[in-house]
Amino acid sequence: MTDVRLLVQRFDPLTDEKPRFAEYSVPKREGMTVLDALLYARDYLDHSIALRFSCRQASCGSCGMKINGRLRLACYTQVEELGGEKVVAQPMDNFEIIKDLVTDLGSFFAKHKQLMPYVLRSDSQEMDHPSAEFLMKPEELEKVLQFTYCIKCGLCTSSCPTVGTDALFPGPQALAQAYRYLSDERDEGGKRRIDALDTAHGVWRCHYAGSCSAVCPKGVDPALGIQLLKRHVMSGKARSEGAEVWKQQAAAAPPLK
């Protein structure tokens, strides 16, 4: 088999002024993934190539990068599906580069944390000392399931045009996870979650470009999650405004005899 031309974007902030490309020639083998090709280059051609990787089966979310211009997981992209001749690997957009293909996801994790990615409930005794499971019908589970597939790889947030222009926007990953917990039957976070999202830089900044859903390697549809969040916020508002009106009317009405 012929070799693959592997072009890797290199950048070391301590020595380089701007990113450059280095080219490596990697012997091709059947079933080779882009991660395999990068590791061959790192192990046998240039030990200083920096990349992040771990599980090599699209479960851990480490190896998100831009491959031949598209945001993908390196372990989940076959060299052959790129034409088999030339592979161009670049770091994800929207994040600062630490070195080469490694980006800083600090703000990404911070935004995820900010939107409270955990079950909120008031029965702390039961939460700390469970007596049995909370019942959940398969169809209730189905509602949240696709949003639980998120592996926090950052590809969606990297693809988002709004994230690129508003640093305070939580981005599709964090928002989709907010929806995942909000829509979970076991969660009581409702208003607290809505308040955290219904802000100037929050859920309304999403213009529904839809790129997040297009790049997700796990079939999550963050754009849908964000739309559903907007609906929740609106209907929540409608409900509470309605309740307010009802309370005023009740107060103004003559007392019952």
Add this chain to the structure above:
Amino acid sequence: MPCAMVETSRHDIVIIGSGIAGLRAAIEAARVSNGKADIAIVTKVQAMRSHSVSAEGGTAAVLYPELGDSLESHAFDTVKGSDYLADQDAVERFVKEMPNEIYQLEHWGLPWSRREDGRIAQRNFGGYSYPRAVFAEDKVGFFEMQTLYDTTTKYDNIHYYQEWYATTILSEGGEFRGVTAIERKSGDFVQILGKAGILATGGSGRLYSFATYAYSSTPDGMAMAYRAGVPLKDLEFIQFHPSGLIPSGILITEAVRGEGGVLLNKDGERFMKRYAPNKLDLASRDVVSRGMMTEIEEGRGFKDEASGLDYLHLDLSPIGAQKIKDRLSQIREIAIKFRGIDPVEKPLPVRPVCHYVMGGIDTDIDGATKLKGLWSAGEAACVSINGANRLGANSTAECLVWGKITGAEAAKYVEGKPQPATPGGQAATEEKRIFDGIFHGGGGTNPYEVRDALQKVMAKDAFVFRTKESLSEALRTIRELKKKDFLHCEDKGRVYNTNLSDVLEVESMLTVAEVVVAGALARTESRGSHFRRDYPARDDKSWLKHTLAYPGPDGPRLEYSTVKITKYQPAERHY
């Protein structure tokens, strides 16, 4: 790169590793201390990337005694699976703790698969007398990691050191004091001090070339403990899972067979009837893997020309297309993506693959090591509930139980304990070793080639079937590799230098591989996953005991300790 004085940070509890065991320990320590303990998680990867995410099929727990399951049965199956090398008091504690862990994770949001009535569903797994594997599709480890990681973000007293590579344990006067670590992002070398430590650094399966493990599963934690004088226990027992996908080694979960998938040889024959007439494909993993390797050796396997690997067929068609799509969606996705085969239509090529290490850092029933103030949990540790062979769905379970136990123990230990003084000199010595010795050092051997050679010899000579000759050959090769001049770093950059940590990983791999092989060579019997062709029978009279390896001047020094037997007297295993 090195700085004149080593920077220091201080916490109450320092957890090394961020898999299921490490995260569970952190949450428990946070809860038990009512938010008071200052907890650090030091992890060489980002905190949700650990190998635990790759666990697929299930987590075992007794949930439905009214339907015929019992703690007694879970305990017995586990002990029998272990070939009677498990400590039975630990097994009894384990099965008792497990149901609560399932409900606890459920309350924290884990999307366990459900029965029609809304209760948690279970499926069958190898070696069990009741279908007691709780599952969330076929992404059990992933969902457990997600749930635990997300839950840790609730606690302000849990601090992450993400992508910090721990290099050595600091101790003074026989007590744990902390670890040294390199921050990948800055290249800084720091000492992270703590009153208590928990090693939850996972298994060491990357010792083998064909492994289900993530690339990050190297025995850093085990080697650190060993160098600190904490013995490694029963490391010769390595589990070879029956179904690693050709050619990557990616795991095809045992749940495939639990749901009805069958193993076939090249004649289309269900060969497991020869090796386990009752349980067939669902016998314990050691039994199935030996059956498979016998079929291959006797010429009834297939050969993959590209990789040179022999294999057998795993036929999913008895499960049915709908159930494959509903309950084994990830397996289908993996098979299509990594092998170009849709298992709904065609059988998968599989072979035995390094999957788990039963042995690990020696601990007592509370997860405490022989170094005061240091605990260990999960695959890194050896309590031991797995003995000579672990049952499927018991590893994620063990991570949860001993994560919880060690987190609670460490939290109690640090309460009211003053922060000890900074240990003198050790961090500086370690810095010198790493930066003067390796970072600035030279040498002609590519460390990645040393790693390759090690993985190759382990896969050839310390695999499913072993002999004195094969193990001696492995030991000789390991010792030759140790002498090579690979302890140097070509990457001279300060930022995100993985070359440096890779060299340290290779060093740890050689250290631990030597313990694996020395233990296997000494153990002249066959038990569980350790099968000696020259000693094919189990020998309870001489070998019903745990191996304990300490570092010695000429390699590992082996001692032995008693196996705790409570209810179940050793008997011959039949499946």
